[in-house]
Amino acid sequence: MTVGIKQLISLDVFNHLLSLPVEFHTDQATGGVSRKVTRGTGALSSLSFFLTGNILPTVIEIGLVIAIFIKFFPPIFAAVFGVFVLVYVTFTVVVTNRRQKLLLETNKRDDKGSEQSIDALMNYETVKYFTNEDFESKRYQSTLEKWADTAIVSNKKGANLNMGQGLILTADLTALLALAVREYLNGAATLGDFVLITTYLNRVAIPLSFLGALYRSLKQSLANVDEMFKLMEVENDVVDKEGASELCCTKGHIQIKNVEFAYKKDRQILKGISIDIPSHTSVALVGASGSGKSTVSKLLLRLYDVDQGMVTIDGTDIRDITQTSLRNNIGVVAQDSILFNESIFKNIQYGKPDATKEEVYEAAKLASINELIEGLPQGYDTEVGERGVKLSGGEKQRVAIARMLLKNPPILLFDEATASLDTKSEQSIQEAIKTISKGGKTTIAIAHRLSTIVDFDKIVVLDKGKVIEEGTHEELLNSCGAYQKLWASQSGVGTANG
Ligand SMILES: Nc1ncnc2c1ncn2[C@@H]1O[C@H](COP(=O)(O)OP(=O)(O)O)[C@@H](O)[C@H]1O
Ligand SMILES: [Mg+2]
Known part of the structure; x- marks a missing residue:
């Protein structure tokens, strides 16, 4: 499935790029375009993998657990749980979106690196004539460093996001367990209920943290795909007119x-x-x-x-x-x-x-x-x-x-x-x-x-x-x-x- 999609899209992008006027190609560096396409098609494969295999079952699982909470336990449980889901989702979305700009910047610097290396490799003869291997190497190194700078910040932000999500999750588990203990001490719940609650909580914590990670990769993939589709949106301004005729047997005047x-x-x-x-x-x-x-x-x-x-x-x-x-x-x-x-x-x-x-x-x-x-x-x-x-x-x-x-x-x-x-x-x-x-x-x-x-x-x-x-x-x-x-x-x- 994903291989099929990647193949289709790659071909589509290739055809589109070939159909674009000379002007586009004279203005674009090949290295950058090729990076965009590679990242885009790779991201598409992972997107289709996420969307087909994982999201739906996870959402259903979370929904079922919530339904059970509402039906069998005092309303306070569902309320605490609901607030928690809200906080968790808001946190994930806000932090991920803030990280998005950084991701795009990282991509831009990645393109730049590819452009420079391809340019130097294609012109290797000139590089040698002028013995500028060192010059090229330093230039490439400085671009790579710039890329690494943003990539590291971006990864750090990603790690912070993970940590934040973990904290929220733990806080909530603790709160719900405390509630369960109180119910048990009050005599409103049996030991069996207590065990049941902790089991359900675990059932819901794992898929939720999975969804959080998924959202992050999803946004990242979407950014990569978006850049590739921007290439697809470049308009061809040398196009055939509607009803253009075929030139055949020309006299060549x-x-x-x-x-x-x-x-x-x-x-x-x-x-x-x-x-x-x-x-x-x-x-x-x-x-x-x-x-x-x-x-x-x-x-x-x-x-x-x-x-x-x-x-x-x-x-x-x-x-x-x-x-x-x-x-x-x-x-x-x-x-x-x-x-x-x-x-x-x-x-x-x-x-x-x-x-x-x-x-x-x-x-x-x-x-x-x-x-x-x-x-x-x-x-x-x-x-x-x-x-x-x-x-x-x-x-x-x-x-x-x-x-x-x-x-x-x-x-x-x-x-x-x-x-x-x-x-x-x-x-x-x-x-x-x-x-x-x-x-x-x-x-x-x-x-x-x-x-x-x-x-x-x-x-x-x-x-x-x-x-x-x-x-x-x-x-x-x-x-x-x-x-x-x-x-x-x-x-x-x-x-x-x-
Ligand atoms: N793709 C391009 N973009 C901008 N300027 C160009 C481009 N191609 C050629 N030129 C400029 O147009 C002028 C005429 O170029 P050209 O027609 O190739 O000259 P020639 O008579 O030597 O064949 C040159 O000054 C050149 O710098
Ligand atoms: Mg000429």
Whole structure:
């Protein structure tokens, strides 16, 4: 039962987290989110365990004992007992609630610790380059200490609660026993009655202290579950419209019309950009680093929604298309390609999960990585490590290209995809890209090295979030503007044309 619940909820949370926009993930530290989920699902299991197995029988037991007291003993017994239950419950609830804030603070510090350790472990290379193991260790230690400080106070409060509950319980038992002794001495009760009373009292004391402890764990579990459900409540602001259409058999005519965009309100990134990318053509985006090229590609994929203007495909605003069908039609090789911790084969196959072996090999060949893979001792079964750390930058990039070629979508998007390759592999991949693009594809390439895009149908130069020039390579060179300067600086031929 509890395993089933944990499984269901874990899957639900996972699905929800994956569906959230990129923005959520860029703002959240993975370590903290993962802690919240672990604590939440763990708490859920214990909650369902409490609720199903223990509470009801205990409550019934207490009720029965009270009924017996009322029926068979003088009213004073029930009165004393009732007052006691009231005091006990009030005490438990008030103290537990006061402790709740502390619990939440402890959780927050627990998250922080997890965030820091995961961050350091994921960036272990940088830690080593700067020999900052000590620095990281001290930082983590200080966070752990802060966590321990609140955790200890919280535990102390818990212990005080237990002690208080014990005191109240004992006081009451003593009072009721004293009453019973008085009744016996008065001759109103027999020795048998006396024994009966003490037995009943014991029967009720144990479940009551159990309920007290239960309430405490219940509140704690609820706090943990609540934090997890807060994650579930994060709203997705990039959602499919009601009745959004499916994009299929696209001609790949992309228009970016007067688009303005800011990641955060206080910093405008794109300041009114218009780019027309006719179907089956190739367009290159060039410009200084930080000019907004990758941002344009993210808007095209609708990882973010534009603030002003619109992006259309075949004349339809992409906000009127389902995100799945939109992204199915676009193949991306990102600026810093990241692979999964699996074999090379699986990583390429990710582009089309049902691809056959032959298709995977074919894609690897097109991305000119087949020779390299076949030369490896384990061939296609070579594990690439977390995020692909066991491959060089260029190898990773080529696996990413193969993965995209396998998907074979009508729109291709390369974000500095060949930047980390040597000239020879770059040329062979450029050839491959050219061959594929000829088969009626729309190609968008963000390029740093201009030599790779000279024969593109159109080159768009961006600067600080604006289009400052556009045209073919020849046209741009002849207009003697920013592109011409960029070209000259890269080819090292001064300001001469060509
Ligand atoms: N997720 C983000 N949140 C806030 N700012 C961002 C984010 N991603 C990029 N930026 C900023 O937007 C600007 C444009 O970035 P980008 O489009 O990646 O430039 P590039 O032209 O080099 O690809 C940069 O100044 C960058 O700092
Ligand atoms: Mg970029």
